Amino acid sequence: MTERVDQGERIPFRHSIQLKFALTYIVIIAAVLILLNTYPVLVSQDLVFRSKANMLHSQASVIANTIAQTEKLSAETVRGYIEPLDYMGQYRVLVTDQFGLILYDSDDLRATEGRYAMLSEVVAALRGYDVAASEYREAAFHSRAAVPVIYRDLTIGCVYIYEYDTEQAQLLLDIQQNLRSISLVVCVVVLLMSIVFSKALTRRIAALLGAIRRVREGEYSHRVDIRGRDELSQLAGEFNQLTDRLQTTEEVRRRFVSDASHELKTPLASIRLLTDSILQTEGMDLDTAREFVSDIGEEAERLTRISEKLLTLTRMDSAVQVEEVPVDVRAVLEKVEHMLTPLADESGIQVETELEKGCMVLATEDDLYQIAFNLMENAVKYNVPGGQVMVALRGIGDLVILTVEDTGVGIPEEDLPKIFDRFYRVDKARSRAAGGTGLGLSIVKDTARQHGGAVTVRRREGGGTCFEVAFPRWYPEGGELPCSDD
Template sequence: MEKKPRAAKPRKVHLWSSLQTKFALTYIVVIAAVLVLLNTYPLLVSRDLVIKSKQTALQSQASVVASNLAGLENLGLDNRDKVDQIIGDLPDMGLGRIVITDAAGLILYDNGEVGDNVSRYALFGEVTQALRGEGYDVFRCEYRDGAFRSRAAAPVVYRNVIIGAVYFYEYDNEQGGLLVGIQNNLRNISIVICVAALLLSLVFSGVLTSRLATLLRAIRIVREGEYSHRVQLGGHDELALLADEFDQLTGRLQTTEEVRRRFVSDASHELKTPLASIRLLTDSILQNEQMDAETAKEFVADIGEEAERLTRITEKLLTLTRMDTAPPVETEPVDVKYVVEKVEHMLSPLAQAVDVRLRCRLEEGCLVRATQDDLYQIAFNLMENAIKYNLPQGEVLVTLEGTGETVFLRVEDTGVGIPEEDLPKIFDRFYRVDKARSRAAGGTGLGLSIVRDTARQHGGTVTARHREGTQGTCFEVTFPRCRAKGVCRV
């Protein structure tokens, strides 16, 4: 007994490989990047603005003090009183520390609360730069420990000679405190946003992956053969479209499976009938030892007919199988009139034998891109059916014409016609309107299926309807017209 292959076990999705984890991490990384930017950029911009404003204020005030001191012509310990007077006469600048030095860096004035620094040298880099003339205005500011520490220095120039320097120092923790407050507020807001983003990312990723899990479950159900299963997935996003496409796919699979089962059932039934007849006839010959030669000859002839019927069924089944599985064939422009004339020549003896008149009205220049064998098979099946299922002294009219970009091939007969309820089904495989008459005529119920599938392979269509004005049936095949040269007439 042949062993069935075991179904592959579904792979387990690890936590760090799951889409939910990846989506959640993606959301978290994006939110984290936004929060980092939120906590750095505004603070950097605010700090730069404060430093810029302090630079402007300190440098301008240092320049004002330096210009007032330049009128002394000389800065030294002997005119400290004048320096104190000039500084005292200036309006309150609201600054922290002011230091005035002479040309050698000796402190003449210092309002700092760090002791008496007068007569000491100012060991400040800004003062040294100002006395050396390295830039007219020297400024430096740093933000540290929640406070701004600003330093500015300007040289005191008298007749292009540097006679001293002015040094300003400001310790501002108020604006630093504001900046710290902003930083704390942004941090608190970021924590709230981070927690909310984490929860929302888990929720959104969970919703998304749950919908994917629904699709995955549906695929596994369909894989087990439940082609009637459908996905109930709401929404209007891409997953909803995917679910719709999945439902359409399973619908086609269900239809294909039903057609396959019906095809197997019909094929088994069709093959069983001639096989049963052959067996019955052979058993009759074997069991009747006194059968005369004439009767035995008739039984053997019947067996041959049933064998020929089996051959026709199998050949047409093979034809349909090749059409279902074969790759596209190379096509070429074919003159349909030439093909129909060949079929007419082939079927004329059959039409005469059953007393049916075969007439053709064929238009020139009806070219179709196909193969000559396929067009021959289409015309042969339609015209043979029209002859076989016609009435004595009936008529078969074959019309070929081209209109615009379409070629029409019509085959009309004067038979008993096809009931209205059977017209949509006559192209199904093994479907026959009158089974008894079909068997008597040697039909298999596969000819029209071959016509339909062959026409579709070359972009054509085939329809059936009642013949206008009289009884009978009209089959019409349409093809896209071909304007190419190099017509095939083999």
């Protein structure tokens, strides 16, 4: 079964990343130390083996060449040749005849003269082969060499040399012991350093983890300070930027909820006041009651408009994917113009349009209708009596540009950057009187951005405001679609 750790629970040390880092360092160093304790020793042994085998072979060859001066070997002649060479005490030297009978043995204590040498090296040498070998066992080097004694191309005997060396073996043991001592010290140092380094690393990770938990609890203003130029410091920077955005989003959300509550509370309060007036006034005449009911209907319509626009903004905030299709912007603008004609006529506003044909964008007809309707309705509502609204549609390069201008009082320069904020209104009293919610331009901006477009606003020379919406132009496959009046 897999053991799970709750998000707020302290992680056990056996599962901590600190232990994993420390074990990683220790395993790597342990592997290096094992290699350090084996490879040099093996190389040293190999060098000693080769040097001793070569040396004994050379000595045996010298002795063999020295005694190979007579046709038949005897104990007296062999002793007479060997003893002046002064090998006594360094090696054990055996000399045999062609049958393997020992004629000379430098180790007098063994008393092997007159016996047959039952050694594999001697047998190989009597067959004409040179033999040399060395091995390490029982804390000593055991080295041997055997060469044939040849007289006029005939093997008349062999020379066998054996060496038992404990001095070089002890030297090798000392090297091993020194390496082990050094390895032990290195292990202790590595263990301490791995604990320190892993703790320093995990401390930074723990700081990030603690910051994440604090932000999870709603403390969006918390920031983590991790210095350096490595990946953890970059991660900390990304975390701080994320919390910045979360804090901004949370502030926008709270302001949005507050503004929405305030906007909804106003018509609700009006409806409550009007209904209380109807209920508390006895003998109210029919015309007054009808007027109150009409006012209630207007406030209800205002609530409906606010709710619909809030739903529209919620849909865009949730990034719901919509199926985009090629849409003729001119046809959409003509529908909007037809719908707003009664409102414009009522206010004495003249709507002028200059719409090019063939201007296609990839979007939805409802979204384009909403953009155009909001901009053109505002241009009519917030105009002066007898004013004008100019709507233009044209294609410029790879863009389709929609321009809506009015001859109204305009927007103060300091308010231009804020007019796309939700529930922001330049003149709150006039906006409410005109039925505005402060959400239309926010919907325009978000809807245009959802389809790859952008909205800009500027004051118009001579008074009024100019809104401009730019969309990427759509071309059919295999050719261009010109924007012209033809």
